[in-house]
Amino acid sequence: MSTVVEERNKINIKSLNKDIALFSQVHPITDDMKLTHKGVSRLVMLDRYAFKDTEKKTLKVGDFVVLTVKADPKFPARGLGFVRDIDWINKQADIQVDPEFVHVLDNEAEQETGVVKRSLDVIDKPLEIYYEQIARRNATGLASVETTEEKRRESFEKFNQELASLNFIPAGRVLYGAGSKTDVTFFNCYVMPYIQDSREGISDHRKQVMEIMSRGGGVGTNGSTLRPRNTLAKGVNGKSSGSVSWLDDIAKLTHLVEQGGSRR
Template sequence: MVLVDAKEATILVEQLNKDIEKFPQVHPITPDMHITHKGVSRLVMIDRYSFKDTEKKTLKTGDFVVLTIKEDPKFPARGLGYIRSIDIETKKAEILIEEEYRHVLENPQEQETGVIVRSLDVIEKPLEVFYEQIAKRNATGLAAVEKTEEDRKKWFNMFYEQLVSLKFVPAGRVLYGAGSQTDVTFFNCYVMPFVPDSREGISDHRKQVMEIMSRGGGVGTNGSTLRPRNTLARGVNGKSSGSVSWLDDIAKLTHLVEQGGSRRGAQMIMLADWHPDIVEFIISKMQNPRILRYLIENTNDELISRQAQEKLKFQPFTAQEEAMYQGIVNYKNFPGLGGFSESIIKEAEQKLRDGGTYSVHNPEFLTGANISVTLTKEFMAAVENDEEYELRFPDVANYTPEEMAIYNEKWHEVGDVREWEQLGYRVRTYRTIRARELWNLINVCATYAAEPGIFFIDNANDMTNARAYGQKVVATNPCGGVRLTLKIAG
């Protein structure tokens, strides 16, 4: 058995080139290649964009690999290393991790030696270790549409010159997909049409999101066409679970779909400021119990207070826990005697005042997506003038069968309650809210949870050239979300 030690840890070019011969998409390493990038850029290039032997047909001792070195459901850590040995029976390998990635390792011995054992399932073998290889593959793929060999060669050279000189660097999905002969998208992000307000429509939307993400694309969804919570669903003689619950179901796809074989998905989910579920939507991702308590204690709006209370989870102390904290507080007048610092005693006093511990219900809710509120000019004017603002939606509970047929056919094409009303269809005002209360809620949650973002949808539609093609802006993709913290007096 051949072992690789720290001094021998280097890419075996001759051996790798022999392996590359089995993959027609991949260009061999030549002496003039030198661009590997450094640090995070190098890891991203190898992990996200390099063509790999995913079936591990050529995996062997001495190979340079990329792998998951820390398995965490939310924040797994990737790193680079070299195969020291492979155990075929257990399907595990011993890997020497490069030094710059060892700090992530939790086992002290692993961190010191850099040697770890991992399942072959989390190990991938990159065949492209120089950027020039990726550039050649991309140039080959982009020139492949030309009809003659002469034109393909001509355009290959033109593309390659631009790519290898870094004068032009394509989007990530192009770097990954072009020339790879795989069924992935060359577009980084997509914006979906409005979601039809029906089980069938939601299912179709969900299917399209899944297909796009599985091929490497990020997705933007505006859920403002979904009826609010507790609204009549006449077809099943029941009530809707609400737009936010359906959007959470769509967001969960991000945790399930691995994008183009190399990364998790990305989603942006939006809801309009006029939607009756907007408060629930904004609070849905708040993970900080202190901020939820702050909202309950400081808002003048009953809906905001109720939604914060629904998100907040309280666990009363047992008699034993209460006695423990009281015992700590009893040492307040005897500093140093009990071995408790002033900060510990203050914390115990606070816990006794609370009477229990606070956490949040459903902490994973909507975590598969970034969320943003689409802001209208009417709402911003109401904020500026400190006015009441109406939360509205088509009056589906009172539509006739004929009106409901029109709703099912046209509402998701319109997607804006203002425009729907202008077309002559009935709209219901679910409630009014002081605009500044809603605005401050957005700011508080954005400050302490980085969610939601904001998207000035009217401004976007005023300025987009999509109008020249009879289209309008529905939402933004994950790359275009505005993550701002704003403040307003009052």
């Protein structure tokens, strides 16, 4: 039996649909839903694109979750598992990690049992565990711009058919944002305008980068317009710290802004 089939058998669909009813954006699981994806594709779907109970107001023992299985500062590893116990006072939970991700664990005792204790901050509960749920949410959101109910229904059916059949797969930001009723971008990546070589220009650029990143967009910046290191700054009779230092500053900024997702 595959890992995905085992997961589906362990998930209490009736209970999850009860939780889903609290979120107007999320479509309930129905018997005709089949698409779960496998391996990395499944993890990416659940971790990046599925709608989640971010406030954890429905989180309980037995729930299927996405979590950080390896807390490496630079390259944290995410995985899947089931909640075994929750300590609400200390805001942490014991998770039975899916066998597919046990090899990533650092601790020998954790590897032996497959059970890890993690902060609730690094645990997410996906409410969409089938791709068809994401397709229906996206179709609802994309059809919402139509001006009549009849047109909205017609557009929903067309979008849903193409998305659920995988005839068309939108960019990740669309999968994440369409129909979610959140203020995120539907564009994956932004190539920024050249930075004006001034304090005001750099400040304006940083502001734009922060805004885009906070809404989940990825940013590309060309720093060739900034003056080299030790170049004279006449206005203050000083020297420039150089384009590389400013680009490093912007790179660090993108790691600080996490609200909109995991793009950097």
